[in-house]
Amino acid sequence: MADERDTDTLLALVSSLTHEQHSVELILDALVQSEGNPELASQILNRGHIGFGLHAAKKRKRASNLHSWLKGPKNAKTDSGHAPSTSYGVASSSGSSTKNVNQDINLMTVLKQPPSSKKAAPRRPPLTLSNPRMVAEHTPCTMHLSVLPPGLASKLFYSLEESSRDWQRNKWYLFDRLVESPHRTAFFVRKTDGVSDDETWHESAQYWYNGRKTDPPHVFSSEMEEACQIIERLVTEEIRQRPSRYPLEWAGGDTGSATDLLWRANVAASNRYEGRNESVGWHSDHLTYLGPYCTIGRSYKFFSSHTPSPRRYVCVASLSLGTYICLSLIRASVKNSVSGTRRLFSLRETIPSHEAEIRSAQTFNIPLPHNSLVIMHASCQERFKHSIPPQSAMDVYRPAHPRFPGGPIEPSNCRINITFRFYRPDFKPPTIPLCKCGIPTVLRPDMKNRSDGKKDKYWWTCFAGAQNDGKSCSMWKLLDVEAEGRGPTVESVTKSATSSTN
Ligand SMILES: O=C(O)CCC(=O)C(=O)O
Ligand SMILES: [Fe+2]
Numbered sequence: 001m002a003d004e005r006d007t008d009t010l011l012a013l014v015s016s017l018t019h020e021q022h023s024v025e026l027i028l029d030a031l032v033q034s035e036g037n038p039e040l041a042s043q044i045l046n047r048g049h050i051g052f053g054l055h056a057a058k059k060r061k062r063a064s065n066l067h068s069w070l071k072g073p074k075n076a077k078t079d080s081g082h083a084p085s086t087s088y089g090v091a092s093s094s095g096s097s098t099k100n101v102n103q104d105i106n107l108m109t110v111l112k113q114p115p116s117s118k119k120a121a122p123r124r125p126p127l128t129l130s131n132p133r134m135v136a137e138h139t140p141c142t143m144h145l146s147v148l149p150p151g152l153a154s155k156l157f158y159s160l161e162e163s164s165r166d167w168q169r170n171k172w173y174l175f176d177r178l179v180e181s182p183h184r185t186a187f188f189v190r191k192t193d194g195v196s197d198d199e200t201w202h203e204s205a206q207y208w209y210n211g212r213k214t215d216p217p218h219v220f221s222s223e224m225e226e227a228c229q230i231i232e233r234l235v236t237e238e239i240r241q242r243p244s245r246y247p248l249e250w251a252g253g254d255t256g257s258a259t260d261l262l263w264r265a266n267v268a269a270s271n272r273y274e275g276r277n278e279s280v281g282w283h284s285d286h287l288t289y290l291g292p293y294c295t296i297g298r299s300y301k302f303f304s305s306h307t308p309s310p311r312r313y314v315c316v317a318s319l320s321l322g323t324y325i326c327l328s329l330i331r332a333s334v335k336n337s338v339s340g341t342r343r344l345f346s347l348r349e350t351i352p353s354h355e356a357e358i359r360s361a362q363t364f365n366i367p368l369p370h371n372s373l374v375i376m377h378a379s380c381q382e383r384f385k386h387s388i389p390p391q392s393a394m395d396v397y398r399p400a401h402p403r404f405p406g407g408p409i410e411p412s413n414c415r416i417n418i419t420f421r422f423y424r425p426d427f428k429p430p431t432i433p434l435c436k437c438g439i440p441t442v443l444r445p446d447m448k449n450r451s452d453g454k455k456d457k458y459w460w461t462c463f464a465g466a467q468n469d470g471k472s473c474s475m476w477k478l479l480d481v482e483a484e485g486r487g488p489t490v491e492s493v494t495k496s497a498t499s500s501t502n
Helices: 007-017 024-033 038-047 054-059 066-071 132-138 150-166 222-240 490-501
Strands: 141-144 171-174 177-180 184-189 267-274 280-283 316-322 325-331 363-368 372-376 384-388 414-421 442-445 458-461 476-478
Touching: 007 024, 007 038, 024 038, 132 141, 141 222, 141 363, 150 184, 150 222, 150 267, 150 316, 150 414, 222 316, 222 372, 222 414, 363 372
Parallel strands: none
Antiparallel strands: 141 372, 171 177, 184 267, 267 414, 280 384, 316 372, 316 414, 325 363, 325 384, 442 458, 458 476
């Protein structure tokens, strides 16, 4: 459920147009040199003419476009510090077939932050969060190992590995070109909506992805259902230990009992990655059907004396099966955007000035073995971006069990990821505003890292451009939870509980 206009889109597009395989850095160099024009970038790479002569650099006009944003100010000095936090979380990629290419200026020089009158926050090398304690310390995620019984994990891997061979690659328009995701994807719905026992809820639902109606979703298999129930219990236990909630979080689905599940899943998106180069670029998951989770900073203790009974939570739980890979996370910031309307080239983390003294820019890498789960808690989608970068090396996965009793163990270079999600009943597809193109909009957080918990904004924006030959109506509409009849939110429930006790 990535924002398909993120960096990987351009990389995939340029890659598809070049005769040879090039490293990420070289493709980005070419994109910078071509001022973001993928066709020109591919020609530069095909001709082997990449490089920034000073003369050429001087000649280029500075404008409010991709190039000027990436290039930064004329006089920016080379940063000779640490390995950079690139979009792919790896400082350099090996196996490039372009060793002879002249690289006058390293891309990382180009990506340097604009100078600031304030002292710049130091950049730190990527940090590997190698155990659950470190993950919880540095990110709004928790990591859990060996979550399913081993037999069930193997069974689920085998069944999805087989069915995923036919899954589609998402396709969307970038400028006027149709591009394809560097992985295969499928969407699943559960029999019920996770709130009531209504089994018809998804029949009426219209699922849209990248501005188009998707094929009818698959229904959870029995293995998926079994895994989902285990994961719901695990997420509930985890949530009980962190009851702080944000004002804009959903507070519906009154469980009626303190022992009931605090999180249910009703849909799942699954990806298949084959080999070490299949990937997902930097993105935050669309909030269109998940709704906003948080305001940044101050959080409310929801289990207070004013709380009538526990309500459900919304988060994303991501199960990994098969080959071992790294998930990368980086803090999002509005300064990563080009012009504020498109999230292209989110390559670097910009530390908000009010936080500059307390932290530094950093990519976090979380190694995810077979049968591990990452829970992205409330605020993760608003404050962080995540990606599965191409891996510099990959071990073949050797399942613990054979596919069939008595059969051989079949090594695999495939990874299957299942993100279990809760689509909120107050954000059902028929309630999503349409843009002027007549296509359901997409909900995006403002990502300004504001911290007073009140100013956070979410926007309904046109998403037709991804499917409509790259043309969109550029609609923007502020989400107004109350006026749109959505909720209840933690804030509204807390308010009414407080007023009824006064
Ligand atoms: O494969 C993964 O672990 C992450 C996939 C992802 O971020 C997504 O589907 O939105
Ligand atoms: Fe994602």
